[in-house]
Amino acid sequence: MMTPLARMSNKLGRNVITNFVRNHSHGGVPGENLPFDIANRYKLTAMFIVYVGSGLGAPFLITRHQLLKK
Template identity: 85%
Template sequence: MLGPLARASNKLGRNVMTNFVRNHSHGGVPGENLPFDMSNRYKLTALFIVYIGSGISAPFLITRHQLLKK
């Protein structure tokens, strides 16, 4: 009973993903699938520093907060 339903669901999922890739891909452009703009290298560098810096500094800030609590 679940066989035909599973096949139909699988086929529908494949069709949806195929259409998504066809309609949203411009093909062959480096960096087109990234969620940020790479054309301005200074902005990219600043955002990279903020992103990496927040991840590195978070444990230290959390520890400082816990130590200062009374």
């Protein structure tokens, strides 16, 4: 059996989540919840290459910098 405080807390938690979902979802538009624009495929491709290339290329650039130091 749940105590009155536990029931109230449970109900409050459900209400908060329900209101968040209601107020922040806009109806299933693909890509709407992403932090970047997917409308322009060429810009998306270029940004992906820059993002992944910076992560993969950083160790090589750091190594080159260390080897060229005097």
